[in-house]
Amino acid sequence: MSAMTSRTLRCTSQAAEHGASPAAATPRQRRLAKNKRQHKEGLEWRQQVLEEPATLSPPPPAAVGPGLSLSCPHFEACSGCTLDSNLDTPPVLHKAKAFFEDECGLGSFQLHTNSDSAHSWRQRARLAVRRDGSGRPVVGLFDKGSHAITAIPSCVVHHPAINQAAELVQQALEACAVEPYIEGNGSGQLRYVQLTVVDQQAAQPPSGGTGTSIVAAPAVQLVLVWNSEAAAEEEGSEGSASLAALSALASHLWQLGSQSADRPPLLHSVWANFQPARTNVIMGPEWRLLHGAELAWTRLGGADICFGPGSFMQANYAAMDRCLQVMQEHVPPGSVVADLHAGVGTIGLSLAATRQPRSVAAVEINGQGQGSFEHSAARLQHSLVAAPPAGASDGSSSSTPPMQLGYHVAAAGSDPGRWCRNATTVVCDPPRKGLEASLLRWLCTVSPEQGPAHMLYLSCSFASLRRDATALLASGRWRLRHAEGFLFVPGTNHIETLAVFERTAGASKA
Numbered sequence: 001m002s003a004m005t006s007r008t009l010r011c012t013s014q015a016a017e018h019g020a021s022p023a024a025a026t027p028r029q030r031r032l033a034k035n036k037r038q039h040k041e042g043l044e045w046r047q048q049v050l051e052e053p054a055t056l057s058p059p060p061p062a063a064v065g066p067g068l069s070l071s072c073p074h075f076e077a078c079s080g081c082t083l084d085s086n087l088d089t090p091p092v093l094h095k096a097k098a099f100f101e102d103e104c105g106l107g108s109f110q111l112h113t114n115s116d117s118a119h120s121w122r123q124r125a126r127l128a129v130r131r132d133g134s135g136r137p138v139v140g141l142f143d144k145g146s147h148a149i150t151a152i153p154s155c156v157v158h159h160p161a162i163n164q165a166a167e168l169v170q171q172a173l174e175a176c177a178v179e180p181y182i183e184g185n186g187s188g189q190l191r192y193v194q195l196t197v198v199d200q201q202a203a204q205p206p207s208g209g210t211g212t213s214i215v216a217a218p219a220v221q222l223v224l225v226w227n228s229e230a231a232a233e234e235e236g237s238e239g240s241a242s243l244a245a246l247s248a249l250a251s252h253l254w255q256l257g258s259q260s261a262d263r264p265p266l267l268h269s270v271w272a273n274f275q276p277a278r279t280n281v282i283m284g285p286e287w288r289l290l291h292g293a294e295l296a297w298t299r300l301g302g303a304d305i306c307f308g309p310g311s312f313m314q315a316n317y318a319a320m321d322r323c324l325q326v327m328q329e330h331v332p333p334g335s336v337v338a339d340l341h342a343g344v345g346t347i348g349l350s351l352a353a354t355r356q357p358r359s360v361a362a363v364e365i366n367g368q369g370q371g372s373f374e375h376s377a378a379r380l381q382h383s384l385v386a387a388p389p390a391g392a393s394d395g396s397s398s399s400t401p402p403m404q405l406g407y408h409v410a411a412a413g414s415d416p417g418r419w420c421r422n423a424t425t426v427v428c429d430p431p432r433k434g435l436e437a438s439l440l441r442w443l444c445t446v447s448p449e450q451g452p453a454h455m456l457y458l459s460c461s462f463a464s465l466r467r468d469a470t471a472l473l474a475s476g477r478w479r480l481r482h483a484e485g486f487l488f489v490p491g492t493n494h495i496e497t498l499a500v501f502e503r504t505a506g507a508s509k510a
């Protein structure tokens with residue numbers, strides 16, 4: 001928190017304590033005082049959660065004005081959020097409305113949101129580990145526009161389990177005398193931590209017993225991003241001392257976070273990721289499981305989704321779940337689905353669990369997702385055989401083949417004709433830069449007989465979606481049937497947009 005902000009907060013609270021007239025405060029002081037009051041209520045709620053972890057549920061929504069508000073004590077210092085009021089009408093929403101309503105002629109472009117969307121939504125967070133201005137090791141985020149670090153122990157957008165696990169790491173830094181990373185000279189040990197909430201209910205396999213041993217509280221998959229190579233060097237060398245320090249830190253955390261007699265374990269697992277390079281890329285190429293279970297699960301869009309620490313996961317599970325439900329409405333039963341930017345296969349698996357497609361082919365450039373996809377697919381196939389959906393094949397009939405679920409590690413644009421062979425529905429969920437030029441060209445030129453009938457394009461960047469949608473519509477091959485937005489990152493000028501296209505000519509394959 002900047003000196004200016006902390007001074008302002010102090011002054012505001014003193015004014016409030018001494019009963020100063022609200023009229024004497026500036027609008028900003030009043031806003032910060034309100035943030036502080038709501039933050040205090042949030043802390044009280046979190047204290048209750050700590051005492052009763054099995055009942056973790058979202059905090060009561062903050063008292064808000066016309067729009068959703070953030071009310072975070074770290075706002076303005078921390079770089080994580082850029083909006084603290086009217087979160088449900090970020091500036092980009094106006095651009096999206098203008099594009100879809102005025103340029104594309106859709107009736108109305110809506111943004112999905114509800115009153116508790118603003119808080120406790122983040123289920124995956126990456127936090128830096130550095131020394132602060134006073135030399136104290138800190139787990140937090142960089143200040144706006146700099147690499148100076150701010151601790152954010154009361155972050156209101158983090159799921160409470162993430163804040164608790166971050167606090168555990170904060171304590172362990174000092175207890176284990178861990179050296180935070182120093183960017184200036186590349187020295188130090190711990191660079192970042194990644195914390196991901198694991199749904200312990202979904203973690204139980206469907207045949208996992210009576211349910212009496214199920215631990216209801218969410219736990220955290222913790223990754224320690226360590227500033228060294230993975231391989232131990234000769235005994236007594238600097239490398240092995242560094243790995244011994246990593247091992248001691250991980251054991252200390254595991255003991256603190258997994259073995260409490262009076263509450264469910266906070267940690268699901270502890271991983272090491274090794275990043276020795278002097279780079280801004282957070283994760284390195286090598287991973288090692290140090291404690292706990294390798295497989296982590298959550299339930300999204302009607303499917304159990306397995307994920308590892310190195311594969312992409314949407315951080316806002318509730319918003320993604322809602323988005324998946326909407327996507328399902330646009331996929332007819334019996335479809336052949338190509339899920340082109342699949343990650344661990346969340347979208348394709350959700351469609352497989354709910355829409356009875358004939359097949360789903362997942363295509364993903366990062367091979368880290370493949371093992372997770374295969375675990376999820378096996379669990380899904382098992383549950384479909386055990387309880388086939390009404391009217392669906394259980395695979396026992398020789399005339400109706402079982403659903404095919406496949407995963408290809410490849411760039412979607414490398415051979416779109418191959419990845420989309422026979423596909424009736426193509427799903428694109430690209431990174432911020434949008435569709436690869438080769439994929440966009442194929443979609444804009446493929447003949448109606450060969451191409452898919454429907455396309456679901458989910459985008460995290462409105463600018464690249466607008467560019468790609470303009471090209472798709474200009475090609476004459478596609479018509480926009482529907483579009484809507486989802487608040488995946490409340491507190492920022494960002495919306496996730498789903499655009500549903502249908503082919504304009506030729507016989508539909510679906």
Ligand SMILES: C[S@@+](CC[C@H](N)C(=O)[O-])C[C@H]1O[C@@H](n2cnc3c(N)ncnc32)[C@H](O)[C@@H]1O
Pocket residue numbers: 312313314340341342343344345346347363364365366410411412413429430431436460
């Ligand atoms: C926004 S994420 C979506 C992941 C997944 N659909 C989900 O919902 O979790 C984008 C994914 O596209 C992958 N990706 C990036 N470039 C790609 C490419 N050229 N071809 C295929 N996948 C790509 C990334 O590795 C990442 O997993």
